[in-house]
Amino acid sequence: MIDKVVIVGAGLTGSVLARLFAEKGKLGVTVLDRRNHVGGNVYDYQNEAGICIQKYGPHAFHTNSTKVYDFITEYGRWIPYELRVRVALSGKMTPSPFNLRTIDDFYSQKDARRLKKSLEEAYPGKGTITVTEMMASENTLIKAHAQMLFDKDYRLYTAKQWGIPVSQIDRRILERVPIRLDYQDRYFDDEYQCQPAQGYTQFIENLLNHPGISVEINREALKDINFDEGNNRVSFKGISLKEKILLVYTGAIDELFDYRFGELPYRSLKFQYQTHHRDSFQEVPIVAYPQDPHFTRITEFKKLYPAGVAGVTTIAYEYPLSHVVGGGRDPYYPVLTKDSMQRYQEYREASKRYRNLVLCGRLADFQYYDMDQAIEKALSVFEGLSANHSN
Numbered sequence: 001m002i003d004k005v006v007i008v009g010a011g012l013t014g015s016v017l018a019r020l021f022a023e024k025g026k027l028g029v030t031v032l033d034r035r036n037h038v039g040g041n042v043y044d045y046q047n048e049a050g051i052c053i054q055k056y057g058p059h060a061f062h063t064n065s066t067k068v069y070d071f072i073t074e075y076g077r078w079i080p081y082e083l084r085v086r087v088a089l090s091g092k093m094t095p096s097p098f099n100l101r102t103i104d105d106f107y108s109q110k111d112a113r114r115l116k117k118s119l120e121e122a123y124p125g126k127g128t129i130t131v132t133e134m135m136a137s138e139n140t141l142i143k144a145h146a147q148m149l150f151d152k153d154y155r156l157y158t159a160k161q162w163g164i165p166v167s168q169i170d171r172r173i174l175e176r177v178p179i180r181l182d183y184q185d186r187y188f189d190d191e192y193q194c195q196p197a198q199g200y201t202q203f204i205e206n207l208l209n210h211p212g213i214s215v216e217i218n219r220e221a222l223k224d225i226n227f228d229e230g231n232n233r234v235s236f237k238g239i240s241l242k243e244k245i246l247l248v249y250t251g252a253i254d255e256l257f258d259y260r261f262g263e264l265p266y267r268s269l270k271f272q273y274q275t276h277h278r279d280s281f282q283e284v285p286i287v288a289y290p291q292d293p294h295f296t297r298i299t300e301f302k303k304l305y306p307a308g309v310a311g312v313t314t315i316a317y318e319y320p321l322s323h324v325v326g327g328g329r330d331p332y333y334p335v336l337t338k339d340s341m342q343r344y345q346e347y348r349e350a351s352k353r354y355r356n357l358v359l360c361g362r363l364a365d366f367q368y369y370d371m372d373q374a375i376e377k378a379l380s381v382f383e384g385l386s387a388n389h390s391n
């Protein structure tokens with residue numbers, strides 16, 4: 001039986017699990033985070049101009065899971081919201097994901113008609129297609145179009161974002177943003193698309209607001225975790241050994257094990273903010289700039305929420321950077337290559353030895369999770385643990 005749950009990380013994963021353990025598991029939960037705020041990477045705050053800034057980059061919620069949607073709406077009000085994104089390509093603004101309007105933007109009417117007809121014949125009834133599939137097409141028009149998009153966008157954006165040549169990147173990354181075969185210009189296709197009415201930080205606070213949960217921020221947890229090799233358990237300094245704790249770790253798995261199999265590679269980001277005294281800076285919340293050698297995109301924060309502030313707007317240029325352990329930059333995106341995934345498996349195997357250690361979250365699982373995937377994973381981890389403990 002478990003007496004207490006210690007959760008390292010007050011991000012989305014840690015906060016969802018904390019709520020589940022406290023409310024459904026009826027257990028005392030302590031949540032610790034080394035940052036000076038809760039929310040992890042979904043943290044937002046209001047700046048001096050009154051604009052809600054998402055400190056770690058722009059977030060828009062989307063899911064096809066009714067279970068996840070039911071869960072989030074239990075802990076706050078959400079407003080329907082559809083994200084729209086543009087790409088600045090050779091001086092033109094075209095939708096992202098690329099769609100049939102992109103063809104109109106880049107070809108003469110006659111050539112556009114021929115290309116669209118070829119696509120219709122090659123992929124009847126299909127809504128989207130990946131750039132890699134299109135590049136493998138035997139139709140010369142389709143192939144040339146895919147190659148143009150690959151050269152002007154995918155290749156440059158991917159190399160800049162990930163800091164390695166496109167050939168070394170996991171194929172799934174190139175396929176994350178497919179090409180649309182219609183004029184739909186919503187960024188996501190999911191059934192549920194929304195934003196928290198009072199911001200992500202408030203949503204996280206709603207999750208953590210339970211009498212069974214205590215939260216400590218500015219609290220580094222690593223120094224208090226001990227690996228008890230004899231008993232195959234982990235203990236936490238300050239908690240009596242008599243108490244049976246479950247330790248849920250949502251931080252980086254390589255850091256937890258003191259990098260014993262080597263570092264896992266991450267990309268980091270830097271944001272450069274500007275506040276402008278005008279209503280609007282750009283047409284949509286996010287514009288990507290694949291051809292700029294330095295930054296990847298510009299986010300206009302007020303457009304990520306339905307309610308804005310008149311006469312002023314804050315934007316951020318986003319610069320991808322390498323991540324070095326101890327270099328003072330946060331790890332953002334796991335760099336998924338054959339080597340890094342193998343190394344991650346070594347850590348995962350090592351973690352299995354400890355019976356009261358649970359790893360969950362984007363850093364612990366070394367996965368890129370969208371918010372709904374992070375929640376789904378937390379829900380299923382909780383269900384798995386509950387089933388084991390009731391047997």
Ligand SMILES: Cc1cc2nc3c(=O)[nH]c(=O)nc-3n(C[C@H](O)[C@H](O)[C@H](O)COP(=O)(O)OP(=O)(O)OC[C@H]3O[C@@H](n4cnc5c(N)ncnc54)[C@H](O)[C@@H]3O)c2cc1C
Pocket residue numbers: 008009010011012013014032033034035039040041042056057058059060061062219220221222250251252332333360361362363369370371372374
């Ligand atoms: C730029 C960017 C844009 C994104 N946009 C979207 C989007 O539009 N839509 C979408 O669905 N998803 C988006 N995501 C994904 C989303 O941010 C994640 O799914 C979510 O934040 C994962 O939450 P987590 O709790 O697993 O991880 P995190 O948010 O990283 O939380 C982990 C927490 O653990 C803490 N921690 C780690 N180690 C320790 C330690 N030793 N001691 C104490 N505390 C520790 C960290 O400080 C951190 O707060 C985006 C991600 C990024 C980076």
